[in-house]
Amino acid sequence: MNFSQNTSSSSLDLRSLAPGQILRVPAGEEKALRSLLRGDFSKNLIARTVPQMKIEVGARQSYVFEIVEAPSSSGLQRFVTGLRLLKRQDLILIFFPFLLVLLTNLRMGLVPPTSALLLCFSGLLSMTLSLRFRNEYVDHLRGTDRWNPEFSRSPLVRGDLRALEMNHWALAFLGMALLSLLGLLFLNPMLALVAAPAAILALYSQYFHLSAFKEKPYGEVLIFVLFGPLFLSGIELALFQRVQAWTLAYGFLVGLSSMFLLNLKVFANFLFLSQMESQNTLIRYGFDRSKNYLLFLEVLIFVTFFAYQSWLLKSTSLSWLGLIVLGLLLSGVFLRSLLAHRKCQSSAGSTSGLLRDRGTESIYVIYLLWLGIQLWLAFVPGA
């Protein structure tokens, strides 16, 4: 045959890029690729990733970029744009356990020191922001946001922000979270027993190992522990300098719910994650068995929650009535979710997203009811 073999490509010249240009970066151009993804190749330009169909994890990826003018917005405006990445679920996952521990102890007549309360709150908020920014940065560098349609609204994909800047914010908020933690450790050194393993795990996964928990076989177990018993124990230690048995029990349910929420997200992206050869439990189970697994988790959550509230309410003024109303509410919510399970027949269509949405709503309703009951018990006289 008479055609030239591919000559090895010379390094790309990123200095000669112009707005409107389409640039394909073949596999092997690591330095250029990193610079384009991080956004540090130019002060006036940003490289927007163009969605691609072929999913390839690791070194054999090629990328396509569209070069655009960098936004002329101020640092503050860009930060506000970045803040829009913060999802409702991020805040709920972090602050629901915080409120739960606080209210349950208030109900018992315990009030945390103001300094501990402020440090804990600011630490949690900083950690939430740091994790969100860092997740977006990592997903962008891994290229996940090119393939996963859910990311198409990300400001990094749209070219509204540079990934490098987002990483700087992540590091800044991480610093603030660590400072808050130091303050809390000063108030209660025992907190180190819980904070140390959690911090090591979180930092390792985010800063030393570019991959997501949700794609690992042990990932959901880690989520269960980190966002469940460990998290609630840490909050109680930080605020009240002790860990009670009920905290661990509550931690079990909160951890289960966090794991369920993670798996719902995985399920809604089943096709894409399968093609990425994710090792998550659901992907290994397969589509049909995953549906059953999710249903099982949801039933377990509802039953455990009802059991906890039965125990709580049994000696209150509204015991039987409260349980009946709670039972009816939970049944209604569960039925709605069950309908979504029945309707879900494809990993490729909208029904898996519907299942995710209904399942997520179930958890939010449970959390709302839980907080409502705690508030009522804590602040209503004669409850």
Next chain:
Amino acid sequence: MSGSIIKVYSPQDFPAYLPKLNALYDDLFANGKGFRSYLVSMICEGLQISEETRRLLCQTIEFIHNSSLLHDDLIDEAELRRGKPAAWKKYSPDYAVLAGDYLLARVMVNLSSYGEVKLIHYTAEMISDLVEGEWLQDSIIHDYFVSPSQLDRIHQLKTASLFKWCLRAPLIAVRNNEASTHDLLEEMGNLLGLLFQRSDDLLDYNVRNNEGKAVLGDLKGGYLNSFGAYLAADMKPAQIDQMVKSSTLEDFVQAVGSQDLFDQKLKAFDEMNQKLINVYHECCRQLEGPFPVKLVDQLRPLPDLLYWRKQK
């Protein structure tokens, strides 16, 4: 002539003792456009690949493509194919299934005779992708909330896989396995497949419908295609419900809002796809190293042919 069409079907290639088989294949292969084998021919001639290999590859892709059409028409209960009664209707569903299976069996026989294992493997992967895509598409019938990006994933499997094969198989057949060239061709194949599918989907709404394809056929069959999904992405459920129940194009446009709004959305859809065409052109530019310039020049206008339906 570059990219000349090869006659891929000959009755001598099939046993005479199978009743109606040759008549069925005569009908099936008679009126196809043969774009995929044209693409294969173009690559083979440009790279000066032997006539025998060219024929094998053209036959392979047309057999696989037509096998999928035989099965698709039965699954969809489509009565016409290329203006004539579909095979399952004219002969029987059993013969349509068997005829499709037999074409795939002949592909395996022919490729294994050729003896290039990587080619056999790649072809098997492509057929696997094709079936996965069809399976997934079947699973979303009557799902009118499917998103455009979800459909793209399906189309990548069921449509783009064949285009990728057309570009890459000739190189694999002659044992050119240069990874970066294959990556490039894979990307180009994905883009061609996506653009072809989206253009085909537009025909359902009578956009650039030179071939007189039936309007709203997909929608009436319970399938929201890529343009339909694009329109529905901004709609409320009640509006989608009205759109889905449309029996004429006028009703459909009314459900979208107005002809102006429909035209605006179409323009935005076209602009989005023009960006993909620009990406394809960048890939062509990078292909100028590994491929002869003349061949790249022939590949360059393909997206315009497929998407904008410009004449050759």
